[in-house]
Amino acid sequence: MSEKSPDAFETGGETSANETAYWSQNIRLLWTLMSIWFVVSFGAGILFRDFLDQFAIGGYPLGFWFAQQGAIYFFILLIVFYSVRMKQIERQYDLDD
């Protein structure tokens, strides 16, 4: 039942130190950004909503605003930031495409 991997991947070898360093920096960035992702949606919009609702943005209770507007804006910012930052990291390790 085993399947051959595509030709492009046949050549290989040990993971280089440069690639390992690049990957661990990527993982650190992912942890940070995914934590923010969790905090703005599940945190502010759901778990701590009742607490945040005592504050307001205009006519929006704050927790409600996160749940129906704010989380989405933060999501966009997270992707934009990751996209820009990863390009820098890739250039730094000379691994960009």
Added chain:
Amino acid sequence: MATQTLIYLFVGLSFALYIGIAIASRAGSTSEFYVAGGGVNPVVNGMATAADWMSAASFISMAGIIAFSGYDGSVYLMGWTGGYVMLALLLAPYLRKFGQFTVPDFIGTRYYSKAARVVAVICLIFISFTYIAGQMRGVGIVFSRFLDVPINLGVIIGMAIVFVYAVLGGMKGVTYTQVAQYCVLIFAYMVPAFFISFLITGNPVPQLGLGSTVNDGSGLYVLQKLDLVLQDMGFAAYTSGEKSMIDVFCITAALMVGTAGLPHVIVRFFTVPKASDARKSAGWALVFIALLYTTAPAVGAFARLNFIDSVNNVEYSQVPEWFKNWESNDLIAWRDKNGDGRMQLGKGDAFQGAPLFSENRGTNGERLVSNETAENNPNEVYVDRDIMVLANPEIANLPGWVIALVAAGGLAAALSTAAGLLLVISSSISHDLLKSTFRPQITEKGELRAARLAATAAIVVAGYLGIYPPGWVAQVVAFAFGLAAASLFPAIFMGIFSKRMNREGAIAGMVTGLSFTFLYIGWFKLWSPESNVEANWLFGISPEGIGVIGMLLNFAVAIVVARFTSAPPKEIGWLVDKIRVPRA
């Protein structure tokens, strides 16, 4: 020009546009058919992804659901957008670097197993058909309400249009049609939203309008007024919601992870030139999606306010025209329980089930329904939530061309999603089942023909499901997201982030996640719907949110099984190294 003529004109023009684009971008090779040759600009792909993603449910149903559930509707807003963060950060760039045609391609290669590939194909086909049946139904409903065509004929016209551009053009044709469809649908959604926001708050931007004061001199904010009005009528406050916190949490998570695992969304990121473009493209997709998703809660709140204002305690003879229009389309009904000739809104069902209209009219001229009485409550009005977006322009008295626009927009949303789904179904059959598993000697020409044949067959099945919708279609949208979350997402994620994950672990995980989620949803939605109450749920999690538990089970089983079976061959380690770095 009469509204009806305008509707025919707008819908006809939009269809001509889609077919014109399809003919101009006909696919000549399997690579063009599956992934548009891999050369789509990331912004263009973002727009196509947005149209692919936003279905009849996003365009027609979502604002209505929010209107009637208030805060609880947030699960859809966060759930259906948060998944793009996971896609952009955790999946899309790596899958693009992997550089094949389909999701089962990745799973089959990464787990060096035809069995894994076939399990992935089964998940994919089940998810996609569940989803597509709803789209064809949406096409039929828009046709019957706005074009006076019977629902079934509407479904057939929709099938014919999708046939032309999906079968001829493949991914290449679908991509550029979806760009046009995005423009149509977003314009159609925003125009009435601007008008209504301006009418109610004086601020034309709906995202700001929802946080502003109502234009009625009371000085109250929109949400404050909604809370007050609803609590007066015996409902929970709009901003507080009724679902338990754990259920809101799990549904949101299941929708997010499910979004990231939906094959027709993932495959869109195979069409851009580079891994870094896949990230960029996911960002653009979310910008285009957010435009509609941040508008929807405003549309929902305004619609609820408008609806209460123009219906509650109003004499039936004084009710606006749109009320009677939708009543004659079977989507609104009124039973004068207290015999005062006025319509009272309130908590609870006006009567049991969807209205069964009799031929007779009541003393006020309303259509009579023969449903059983529901538990004792003062609510007299039945309203189908789906009408909120479609009826909005009429409720706000907007000109005929806006109504025509909304009809064309609803069709664009349903058709674009249907086409994307048809493509992943056909490529999983021609590429994964034939070329990669059962008929490896097939020529490229033969594979392309098989892909077109499979797309045709899938359209016929989808049309059949649209015309004879099995009772379960509306019940099981939870299936598509729950199964994607519990089966495909963990297998892809671990394939990228864990070099130790092997064939045995991945297959065991997918099968566990899939069966658990399938049985849980099946039990509460299909086989024993009467037991579908919170007291019976596992940890108080509804079938809509159970995909998260399925996902956790998948991860747990996969990790344990992989620990006790042999590590993957070293070529797989090289493959993972390759997909982790963007440089070719």
